[in-house]
Amino acid sequence: MKKAVIFDLDGTLSDTIASIKYCGDRALGAFGFGPFTQEQYKYFVGDGAANLIRRALAAGGDEELVHFQEVFSLYRKIFRENCMYEVKPYDGIPELIRELKERGLLIAVLSNKPHAETVNVIETLFGRDCFDEIRGQQENTAIKPSPEGVFRISQQLGLKQEEILYLGDTATDMRTGRNAGVLTLGALWGFRDSAELLEGGADALVTHPLEVLDFL
Numbered sequence: 001m002k003k004a005v006i007f008d009l010d011g012t013l014s015d016t017i018a019s020i021k022y023c024g025d026r027a028l029g030a031f032g033f034g035p036f037t038q039e040q041y042k043y044f045v046g047d048g049a050a051n052l053i054r055r056a057l058a059a060g061g062d063e064e065l066v067h068f069q070e071v072f073s074l075y076r077k078i079f080r081e082n083c084m085y086e087v088k089p090y091d092g093i094p095e096l097i098r099e100l101k102e103r104g105l106l107i108a109v110l111s112n113k114p115h116a117e118t119v120n121v122i123e124t125l126f127g128r129d130c131f132d133e134i135r136g137q138q139e140n141t142a143i144k145p146s147p148e149g150v151f152r153i154s155q156q157l158g159l160k161q162e163e164i165l166y167l168g169d170t171a172t173d174m175r176t177g178r179n180a181g182v183l184t185l186g187a188l189w190g191f192r193d194s195a196e197l198l199e200g201g202a203d204a205l206v207t208h209p210l211e212v213l214d215f216l
Contacts, residue, residue: 171200
């Protein structure tokens, strides 16, 4: 019996790729890089903002990352102001959240997106008191696929690992869940495909948010 679901954010709860591309293209374009397609950004993201910029710069020809600090600094500034640009929850997510809460399960978010922007997106889309715990990227916690964020959430909620289900959409998410020893589902509506999720160690794949209910 599961008592909580921990969600990834980008590509799992919310479709944020337009905002990431908008901010990324503006920051990178200021130094002559890009623009890049949404499909490219889907593979730049997933391991924190710094790695996003590193991957984009390398794709643009700056393999030595000469411009990293300047672009990253500008990206963070632009992203703070535009993290909600065209962001929306995926179809079925509001219904899943409502059903989980009606069943008395706890819900949490663990993202590699900077913490302030993670909170902004969640509270804007779902309300201030919807989630029981929200953790974005913070200086005192290793980013995914480290299981540290899952452990901190489980400790905060007073839960054992076997009582938690983790849902994400990238190999990084699958490794996070597996590293933490929790049931790990791959979301096929997100940024990556089934092959990546299975290779990353998904226990199972779901094609629609409400299918998560079958694993509780």
